[in-house]
Amino acid sequence: MDNKERNKTILECTCELLEKLNQEVDNAFVEDIDGEEPQVLVSLTVKNPGGLIGMRGRNMAALQLVLSLIVRVRLGEWVRVLLDINNYRDEQKTRLQTMVKELSQKVLDTGKEVSMTSMSSYERRLCHMAIQDIEGVVSESEGEGEMRHIVIKLKSPVTA
Numbered sequence: 431m432d433n434k435e436r437n438k439t440i441l442e443c444t445c446e447l448l449e450k451l452n453q454e455v456d457n458a459f460v461e462d463i464d465g466e467e468p469q470v471l472v473s474l475t476v477k478n479p480g481g482l483i484g485m486r487g488r489n490m491a492a493l494q495l496v497l498s499l500i501v502r503v504r505l506g507e508w509v510r511v512l513l514d515i516n517n518y519r520d521e522q523k524t525r526l527q528t529m530v531k532e533l534s535q536k537v538l539d540t541g542k543e544v545s546m547t548s549m550s551s552y553e554r555r556l557c558h559m560a561i562q563d564i565e566g567v568v569s570e571s572e573g574e575g576e577m578r579h580i581v582i583k584l585k586s587p588v589t590a
Contacts, residue, residue: 433462436505437470443500444472444513447493453482469510472497479516487522490515491550523556530560533582534567543583548573554580 431439437460448455458474476482483490494513502508514520533544546557554571557580561569568585571578 431505436468436509437462439504440470440472440501440509440511443504444474444497447497447500448474448476448482451482453478463512465510467510468508469512471512471514473514473517475516479518482515483518487518487550490518491552522553526553526556527560530557530582531564534561534564537567537582537584541584543581545572546580546582548577548579551578554578 441458441460444458444460445455453476456475456477458472460470460472463469463471481489482493484492490513494511497513498509498511501511512519529546533546537544549557558569558571561567561580561582566585567582569580569582572581573579
């Protein structure tokens with residue numbers, strides 16, 4: 431099956447799932463994401479996104495998992511599905527980048543490390559990527575399971 435046909439099937443699966451959840455989809459599309467494994471972004475717009483997105487995107491993450499499993503059964507192969515509802519992911523990325531910049535500046539000003547709240551692996555990845563662009567600080571993930579979080583620290587001077 432080619433990518434165009436695969437994406438059409440994924441879009442059908444998405445619309446069927448949302449219909450069963452009594453959600454009316456205003457707009458939806460599927461696009462390929464470059465990577466080592468097959469991966470697609472399913473982006474959709476609905477009238478009342480709050481319940482689908484949930485607190486800190488948790489409902490959306492659960493829907494993404496369910497959708498991935500449905501797609502796996504329908505296609506007979508694993509395709510990583512990334513779900514975005516009403517552009518939540520871009521807004522989330524911007525919020526996290528702003529927070530990382532502010533907290534990194536606090537670390538630079540005070541010299542004291544700062545612990546962020548617990549986050550999903552996706553959110554932590556966005557933060558780590560943002561921190562790479564900030565001179566003088568580094569980030570580490572600490573904790574286990576749902577308590578896993580990021581700590582921003584001063585970068586240790588390199589000794590020769």
